[in-house]
Amino acid sequence: MEGYRILEIKQSVFENNDREADRLREELKKNRTFLLNLMSSPGSGKTTTLRRTIEALKDELRIGVMEADIDSDVDAATIEKTGVKVIQLHTGGMCHLDAGMTKQGLEGLGVEDVDLAILENIGNLVCPAEFDTGAVKNAMILSVPEGDDKPLKYPLMFSVCDVLLINKIDVLPYFDFDIEKCSEYVRRLNPNMKIIPISSRTGEGIGAWADWLREQTRAWIEG
Amino acid sequence: MEGYRILEIKQSVFENNDREADRLREELKKNRTFLLNLMSSPGSGKTTTLRRTIEALKDELRIGVMEADIDSDVDAATIEKTGVKVIQLHTGGMCHLDAGMTKQGLEGLGVEDVDLAILENIGNLVCPAEFDTGAVKNAMILSVPEGDDKPLKYPLMFSVCDVLLINKIDVLPYFDFDIEKCSEYVRRLNPNMKIIPISSRTGEGIGAWADWLREQTRAWIEG
Numbered sequence: 001m002e003g004y005r006i007l008e009i010k011q012s013v014f015e016n017n018d019r020e021a022d023r024l025r026e027e028l029k030k031n032r033t034f035l036l037n038l039m040s041s042p043g044s045g046k047t048t049t050l051r052r053t054i055e056a057l058k059d060e061l062r063i064g065v066m067e068a069d070i071d072s073d074v075d076a077a078t079i080e081k082t083g084v085k086v087i088q089l090h091t092g093g094m095c096h097l098d099a100g101m102t103k104q105g106l107e108g109l110g111v112e113d114v115d116l117a118i119l120e121n122i123g124n125l126v127c128p129a130e131f132d133t134g135a136v137k138n139a140m141i142l143s144v145p146e147g148d149d150k151p152l153k154y155p156l157m158f159s160v161c162d163v164l165l166i167n168k169i170d171v172l173p174y175f176d177f178d179i180e181k182c183s184e185y186v187r188r189l190n191p192n193m194k195i196i197p198i199s200s201r202t203g204e205g206i207g208a209w210a211d212w213l214r215e216q217t218r219a220w221i222e223g
Numbered sequence: 224m225e226g227y228r229i230l231e232i233k234q235s236v237f238e239n240n241d242r243e244a245d246r247l248r249e250e251l252k253k254n255r256t257f258l259l260n261l262m263s264s265p266g267s268g269k270t271t272t273l274r275r276t277i278e279a280l281k282d283e284l285r286i287g288v289m290e291a292d293i294d295s296d297v298d299a300a301t302i303e304k305t306g307v308k309v310i311q312l313h314t315g316g317m318c319h320l321d322a323g324m325t326k327q328g329l330e331g332l333g334v335e336d337v338d339l340a341i342l343e344n345i346g347n348l349v350c351p352a353e354f355d356t357g358a359v360k361n362a363m364i365l366s367v368p369e370g371d372d373k374p375l376k377y378p379l380m381f382s383v384c385d386v387l388l389i390n391k392i393d394v395l396p397y398f399d400f401d402i403e404k405c406s407e408y409v410r411r412l413n414p415n416m417k418i419i420p421i422s423s424r425t426g427e428g429i430g431a432w433a434d435w436l437r438e439q440t441r442a443w444i445e446g
Contacts, residue, residue, distance in 0.1 A: 124350075
């Protein structure tokens with residue numbers, strides 16, 4: 001039997017998503033829970049990166065994961081094996097999560113005993129960038145096979161994120177991907193973006209990413 | 224100076240997109256123009272595949288290309304080098320194209336002298352699947368690095384397409400991607416899907432894809 005629930009989330013009824021997102025952050029602050037919103041294209045390696053992140057941090061932080069997908073529960077099943085609390089959110093066709101939907105997810109997950117909550121958003125570089133989920137920080141993954149020109153085409157996503165993980169660097173020799181060029185495109189949109197090259201397959205760079213996330217989480221829950 | 228225009232397309236005013244799409248197909252039929260809607264995640268290789276497709280067919284068919292993007296004109300600049308007619312469509316943040324927007328694009332491109340018009344849709348596996356653009360056929364690309372489980376997560380896209388190109392098969396040795404398993408997932412959703420493995424880098428499989436597209440185009444414009 002699965003140890004995780006599947007929650008069918010409903011479209012939000014709130015007119016003002018930004019206000020709802022601010023309220024959610026206040027609640028999270030009171031509860032001493034840090035919420036990370038993780039976004040990327042389909043297949044960039046969100047779930048594998050998440051598994052590595054959990055391995056790196058689960059002995060220090062109490063972690064809870066919300067896996068959002070239009071359909072299927074393959075990701076929740078993967079994350080469950082790490083031993084952390086996980087819930088699968090089904091959006092019923094919706095291409096993004098907003099603050100109201102994230103709130104439903106957090107209630108379904110239960111965050112009383114969670115220091116670090118992670119929302120794996122729908123695989124989409126467009127729509128999720130337009131909605132504040134109430135997360136404390138936004139992270140995104142761009143993987144090497146997707147190409148270094150993606151900041152030019154999906155500028156909003158690269159503008160709203162605090163950290164960019166450039167994933168699948170183990171396959172750099174097989175693709176034309178210039179990390180310097182990509183970073184330059186990103187910095188033009190977002191000079192403060194923290195950029196961390198990683199390979200969720202080999203584990204390279206996961207230490208630097210876990211350090212960043214640990215520091216952000218501690219600053220929020222202890223601040 | 225660039226040889227292509229950039230057209231800022233507006234949100235559609237039509238209430239009934241399906242009816243508008245049917246009307247657009249009727250117009251295309253009268254004009255003897257076949258319209259292909261090409262969809263995929265960001266970075267799956269739409270533009271490179273398109274370049275290969277144009278090379279394979281441009282001596283037999285008069286081709287016109289609409290490059291849709293939220294921003295930038297890197298794709299139109301790439302396609303222009305092939306010598307075919309091309310226009311860059313900017314959607315102003317919109318995550319998909321509907322029939323009304325496609326109609327604006329076709330008018331901007333001019334299809335009186337076009338046998339095969341190709342719309343490169345926004346890189347997104349979610350929203351574009353929900354809107355009939357008025358295309359005669361829908362094609363999608365899934366690339367090997369994205370993973371073979373994508374049909375489970377984005378079922379609508381795999382349901383509405385007529386043909387699936389599995390791209391980047393030249394890097395199969397470096398990824399865990401099972402073509403058989405992927406095809407089985409796809410066929411459960413869409414038993415009629417034509418599946419063609421390709422590498423737009425090496426050219427492998429492009430012949431089979433060009434054959435399919437030539438046949439579809441001829442049947443439409445001569446039928």
